[in-house]
Amino acid sequence: MTRVPLGRTGLQISPLVYGTLPLGPLQARLSAAEGGKLIRYALEQGVNLLDTAELYGTYEHIRHGIAGFSGEVLIASKTHAADATTARAHVERALREMGRERLDIVHLHGARLQQPFVERSEVFAELLKMRDEGKIAQLGLSTHYVCAVYQAAEQPDVEVIHPLINRQGMGIIDGSADEMATAIAAASQAGKGIYAMKALAGGNLIDKAREHIRYVAGLPGVDALALGMTGTAEIDANLALLTASGEDEEAWHKLEQRRRKLVIMEQFCKGCGACVPACTNDALQLVEGKAKVDEENCILCGYCGAACPEFMIRVV
Ligand code: SF4
Numbered sequence: 001m002t003r004v005p006l007g008r009t010g011l012q013i014s015p016l017v018y019g020t021l022p023l024g025p026l027q028a029r030l031s032a033a034e035g036g037k038l039i040r041y042a043l044e045q046g047v048n049l050l051d052t053a054e055l056y057g058t059y060e061h062i063r064h065g066i067a068g069f070s071g072e073v074l075i076a077s078k079t080h081a082a083d084a085t086t087a088r089a090h091v092e093r094a095l096r097e098m099g100r101e102r103l104d105i106v107h108l109h110g111a112r113l114q115q116p117f118v119e120r121s122e123v124f125a126e127l128l129k130m131r132d133e134g135k136i137a138q139l140g141l142s143t144h145y146v147c148a149v150y151q152a153a154e155q156p157d158v159e160v161i162h163p164l165i166n167r168q169g170m171g172i173i174d175g176s177a178d179e180m181a182t183a184i185a186a187a188s189q190a191g192k193g194i195y196a197m198k199a200l201a202g203g204n205l206i207d208k209a210r211e212h213i214r215y216v217a218g219l220p221g222v223d224a225l226a227l228g229m230t231g232t233a234e235i236d237a238n239l240a241l242l243t244a245s246g247e248d249e250e251a252w253h254k255l256e257q258r259r260r261k262l263v264i265m266e267q268f269c270k271g272c273g274a275c276v277p278a279c280t281n282d283a284l285q286l287v288e289g290k291a292k293v294d295e296e297n298c299i300l301c302g303y304c305g306a307a308c309p310e311f312m313i314r315v316v
Pocket residue numbers: 262278279280281282283284293297298299300301302303304305
């Protein structure tokens with residue numbers, strides 16, 4: 001299986017990173033056993049980095065997937081904590097629930113933070129402590145901001161960046177795709193390992209998936225791509241594309257026809273509005289006491305689902 005260096009971390013990773021968000025309760029709601037089977041399949045095909053987060057609810061899926069697997073497994077998680085105590089609790093939970101002694105990468109889950117190292121300085125300091133204690137190997141930043149990629153590039157303790165990039169620039173909060181690509185190249189030049197997210201904008205760009213995946217994979221400085229996958233056909237197709245072992249035209253044709261969408265279960269929506277500020281893309285508003293989505297702006301990131309106390313928002 002092809003391996004690529006992740007910046008200067010010393011890690012050698014597969015060009016395809018398993019994005020586990022869609023397996024869990026925010027999206028497809030697969031059981032831990034079902035999700036675990038897919039993860040295991042991907043590991044057996046050569047994927048060696050699994051991307052998760054406290055918010056994703058997929059630690060159990062990963063635990064199932066890696067149980068008894070003898071090959072290499074690297075795990076990246078993220079904490080959205082706003083204080084040190086919660087950050088420590090998030091890391092401890094990840095270690096406990098996935099049965100690990102050390103996490104390979106922990107990101108500040110900074111999607112919507114314009115100045116993550118200022119706004120989360122206490123959390124970052126706690127993560128540094130946990131790195132010194134041996135509970136974390138590498139620190140990173142996941143972000144939807146161009147400016148935050150530059151800030152991470154200047155942080156000597158940040159080794160990995162997980163930025164949002166797709167050809168349309170969907171979901172980038174403060175700039176275009178070109179501007180994000182320039183920031184990524186600069187961060188890579190500064191020695192940071194980069195694995196990109198949302199190359200398909202959460203499914204919105206699925207109809208030309210190959211083109212969009214190739215675009216991100218070909219950007220200078222992008223070491224690998226995290227893609228969410230809910231079937232073995234997707235895993236096979238993505239691996240073939242990213243490892244240049246050849247494309248299966250029929251499989252890709254089927255995948256590119258598949259569309260996902262955001263569903264708000266209106267009859268149960270209480271109209272509390274908690275989902276509206278959770279959306280960085282201005283895709284939600286309250287209309288006559290119910291949340292409504294503007295599908296043009298929605299990148300199917302699932303953050304609104306996490307913010308809904310009624311758990312009434314799904315990507316299907
Ligand atoms: S509506 Fe929800 S899924 Fe769509 S972009 Fe906003 S937060 Fe993400």
